[in-house]
Structures are given as C-alpha cells and as structure tokens.
Amino acid sequence: MNAQNVEKPVNNPLVEPWDTPYQTPPFEQINEEHYLPAFRYALAQGKQEIYRIKAAKALPTFENTIAALDRSGQLLSNISGVFFNLLEANTSPKMQEIAQAISPALTAYSNDIHLDPALFARVKAVHDNPGDLTKEQQMLLDETYKAFVRSGANLSDSDKEKFREYSMRLSTLSLTFGENVLNAVNAYSRNITDKSMLAGIPESALTIAQAKAEAKGLKGWVFDLSMPSYLAILTYADNRELRKDFYMHYNTRAYNDQFDNQNVVKEIVTLRDSLAKLLGYENYAAYVLEERMAENAKNVYNLENKLLKAAYPVAKKEMQDLQDFASSLGFNEPIQRWDFAYYSEKYKTSLFNVNDEMLKPYFQLENVIDGVFGLAGDLFGLRFVPNEKIQVYHPDVKVYEVYRGERFMAVLYLDFHPRDSKRGGAWMTNFREQYVDRNGNDVRPLVSLVMNFTPSTADHPSLLTFNEVRTFMHEFGHSLHSMLTQAHYGSLSGTNVARDFVELPSQLLENWSVEKEFLNKFAFHYQTHEVIPDTLVQKIKDFENFHAAYACCRQLTFGLLDMMWHTADPSKIKDVLKCERTAIKKTELLPTVDGTCISTAFSHIFAGGYAAGYYGYKWAEVLDADAYSLFQEKGIYNKEVADSYVENILSKGGTEKAMDLFVRFRGREPKIDALLKRSGLK
Secondary structure (H helix, E strand, O other), X not given: OOOOOOOOOOOOOOOOOOOOHHHOOOHHHOOHHHHHHHHHHHHHHHHHHHHHHHHOXXXXXXXXXXXXXXXXXXXXXXXXXXXXXXXXXXXXXXXXXXXXXXXXXXXXXXXXXXXXXXXXXXXXHHHHOOOOOXXXXXXXXXXXXXXXXHOOOOOOHHHHHHHHHHHHHHHHHHHHHXXXXXXXXXOOEEEEOOHHHHOOOXXXXXXXXXXXXXXXXXXXXXXXXXXXXXXXXXXXOOOHHHHHHHXXXXXXXXXXXXXXXXXXXXXXXXXXXXXHHHOOOOOHHHHHHOOOOOOOHHHHHHHHHHHHHHHHHHHHHHHHHHHHHHHHOOOOOOOOHHHXXXXXXXXXXXXXXXXXXXXXXXOEHHHHHXXXXXXXXXXXXXXXXXXXXXXXXXXXXXXXXXXXXXXXEEEEEEEOOOOOOOOOOOEEEEEEOOEXXXXXXXXXXXXXXXXXXXXXXXXXXXXXOHHHXXXXXXXXXXXXXXXXXXXXXXXXXXXXXXXXXXXXXXXXXXXXXXXXXHHOOOOEOOOOOOEOOHHHHXXXXXXXXXXXXXXXXXXXXXXXXXXXXXXXXXXXXOOHHHHHHHHHHHHOOOOOOOOOOOHHHOHHHHOOOOOOOOOHHHHHHHHHHHHHHHHHHHOOOOHHHHHHHHXXXXXXXXXXXXXXXXXXXXXXXXXXXXXXXXXXXX
C-alpha cells in the first residue's frame, strides 16, 4: 500500500475534531456533499498510517504492528460509522448513490492492507514469535493473523487479483440487494376509502393509517408494508382478500418486479463460493463457520435437525388445532399463509382471553423505556440521563448519557418509528466502538438502537405490542454488550464476537419480559395508570409457548435456507425459487403460495452479516435459555449472577473465545435441555 497525499477538505465537519459532547457526530452540520470528500481524505490518511507501519525499520512487535494496525484508520471508522448507519436509518437517493461510489473504494482499502506482502510479513513475524502477551493481546494477534490469511494474504499474485475482483463486486451487490428491498417496500401502499373493508382492524391502527392518508393529502386510510401497518392487516382484517393482497405484496418484495433481486442472489452466492474455494474451503459456509462456535456445517445441521425433530410434530398438532378452531368459526377451507396470523390471534384470545389490544394500553413507549432502563439499573447498576444538547440525525431520535455509578459508559441513541428513509426491522449499531487510545484514554462507545414500532397519534401515545416490547429488549440486550464492554482494542470490543455468540445478550434479556416482578415496575395503563393486573401477567406467561413449535420451525426455515445458499454448488442454481422450495420443504407447515419468495428479500444474509450464520439465532437460544436458568435458580435480580454476567460475558466482548466465556459464567458447557423445556418441547 503506497501513501498518497489528499488535500484536507475545507469546512467539512466530518474531518475536523468533533467539538461536541463526548465527541458525538455533529449531525446538524453534516450535509450529503460532505461525505465523498471526507471519505477520500480519510482513505488517504489511513493509507499513510498503514504505510508507516509497513515501512518501519524497527523489528516487528505486537505494539508497533498488531496494535498499530488496530488503531489505524480511526478517522475513516468515524466517517463510516456515521454514513453507513444513516444509510440504513435515514437514507436518500443521494446517500445510496454515494454508497455505490464509496463501497468499492473501502473494499479496495481493506484488500490493499490484507494483500500487502510486506505488511503480512510483519504480522507473520509477530505471530511466529509473539513474546509475552496478555490474553487479549494474544486474541488480537490471532484474529489479525487470521484476518490476513482469510483475506488472501497467502494467495499467489494472480489469485490475489481474483480475490480483489470478487470482494469488490460483492461489496456493491450487497448494497444493491438492500436498496432493492427498501424500494420494493416503499413502492406499495393502498389508499382505502371504504371503512367496511377494514372491519376487525383496531381503532389504534386505523388512526395511524388515517394520519398517513392525511399526510399524503388523501381521504380515508393508507396502509403500507411497514411492519406495524402490515401486521395490522394480516392479524386483524376480517377481509380475507385484503389480507391476501398485503401478504402477496410483502412476500414478493424484489421478486419478479422492477426491483428483482433474483440475479443479485445468484451472483452473490456464486462470488461467495468462488472466494471461498480460492482460499481453499469447500464452500462459503465452511469459510464462515471456521470462525464460529459451531465450527462447521455438520454441527449446524445437527442442531437444526435435532430442533426440527422435536418441534415439527408439535407444530403439526398446533396447525391442526388452529384449523379446527377456524372451522368452529365457520371457516371450512385450508388455512393459508394470509390466514395464519388472523386465526392465530383469535385462537390465542379464545384460549387465554388476552390479545395485543388488551396488552397495548399497559405498554406506553415512554413507560417501557423506563422499565428497560430500570432493569439495566437493577441488574447492572446503569443509569440513563437524557441529553438534548447531543445532536441527532432525525427529530424522532432521543439521546441519553449512560453511567455505571459515577462512571460514564456510553451515549445511547434511540430511534423507534418507521419512515420511508429507514429500512424495515430492528437493529443495534455503533457510531463508534469502545477502545483505549494511544494515550491510555478509555474512549466510550456511541450506541444506537433503531426500530420500526407503532407510532403515536393525535389521540393516544405510542402503545407497543408485546412483541415490540420483546424486540426492544432484544436490541437493548445487544446495546448492553457495547455499553459495558471493557476492551483495549476496538476490533475486540462490544459485539465484535462470533456471530453465533452475539445473540446471547440480546436473547437473554428477552426472558425478563414475562416476569411479574419486572412488569410490575413499569406496565401502567396509559389512561388509568393502574399497574398491569396479575391475571394479565399470568396470561402473558401462559401464552409464551403458544405456537412455539411453529415459531421454531419458522426460524429453522430461515436457517436451512441460509445454509443451502452457502453450501450448494452455484453452477447448478438456475431457479432461485426452486432451490428455495427444496431447501425448506421439510420445515413447511402451510400450503405453498405460488409466486412468493423469501430469498429475494432475505436481507440478513444478502445485505447483512448473517451469511451462513442465520442458524446463530437458534444456537444462541440454547445459550440464553441455559444462561437464564442460572438466574432462575438464584433469583432473576440476583446481584451475584448479574455481576458475573457482566464480568464474564458483557465486559469481555471478543477478547477471549466465546465458549471459554460462557463456561466461566455458567460453570459448564451449554446444554439444550433448558431451551426444550422453555419452549414446551420437553
């Protein structure tokens, strides 16, 4: 990598020191035209830093090579942290255009580092003679060395060029995939003026739809494919044709339309397979899983097949019971996929005398925030202080300073509601990772939670469904991993862990959502202010396993589909849908719907970081159920267990091997028994 001089852009807030609270991004000063010049300058600066490491005359040491590499490119990391997070949470056509322009340059920058023989020689020299290192330093050394090898450092010159070609193309394809899905979601909405078509839909959802219509200058109600809107139709609309219409549009996103992702899918899996084979792996799954707790595809399939064997017969019984229930209501056709949520909700109400509309009044967003913050305080000693002086990228975003005792731990951004500029789903991310700088200062993380929850209306505040409460707790669990981390090196801090370990903190926190002791602290009726009745809390616990086997099979559908795409021979993939149907056939519980496709909108694996890793959700369920069983044994607010969890899991990030950390916390390796028991499968 050769050093280059690029003139520092003038009046560009992205490249100047951020004179803001905790050096948070100055969002109000950043404009779209700032990004490209800032990226070019930061790339040049990063290359100069790398050149100095490579050209050093001193013998390679951990500090002057490995640690120096980890600390390099901080300006580039800061700019990328802002740009790529806003690309997901508050995008625009211009932002998408910039992403397509800059992503190849960032990939080339990474390739230039990992494919540089002189730089690799220094890394290898330290790897071969490490000297006396701490556990964390040894972990960073191992991870750095493997990153070079797994990025082609040992390839011939001709194969290095192939690696560059494959990785560059993949960087743009993943962006294209995500853009196509977002565009497909935004392309469909339906303006309904006949209220009789909307029979069954709760008034709260109608009020939101009416506000959407008014915002567009329309009469009546507007429903779209954002999750609160889509689920309101699928779960409550008595009009079966309306449910089918929305189901078809949602499940044909980026499939056989103007945003079609079929060729993108085929090219991505072909390039991933080629890249893996270039590096000597059987397929892309083998390449990925080498660095996961699961280690190989055999272990993944063993887990998935074991869970499927336990769940599928129970799920079949669940489906028959649901069909019988629908028949008792006069519905004498086979339940289709656009019927499932509708009759499932009615059946749940019938069995447990509870539904989302009964629960939502107790889950006002502001109260849920207080409850989740309170849980973090009770368990981990965290407190959250609002700070309106910290700049935000959208008016919806709220910001908090996070403290543990008197020690500042993080800045937390919360962004809750849907908008056209935000992709669907929910996620935790960082604008900056935690690390210790060259002067020994502990630089704390800037953490962001982004969701798509039911918004407020003129008539009532934002009232969450129980599933939205669990989603918030899931993402907040991820944030704890970042906020409580205490690593020296940014690449090992927080959520920078094995992908099948990263979901442990998120899924673990979900367990508290059904606990009376937790709910009684914040679940107050938004009008009467009465605490949620014990009878409702018990019903929440009672329906926790309602259709749990079906939900398990659904997750296994995604996991098996992901594994197929990353173990199959791409040369034999001619028809995306045909391959998909073959892969998931053994998990299917409802009739197949012609023309629908999962893969073309499967952003987790084609535009996110879960390729050959979606199984990790189920893998981590084994971990979280087993870990929570310790809290259940000792008390769900037991301070000793909570402190051990912080010490052995949350604070460690990726500084040690995941299994070692889990064993240290739990006292043994994980067992599947707790998950099967919790899910009602044992």
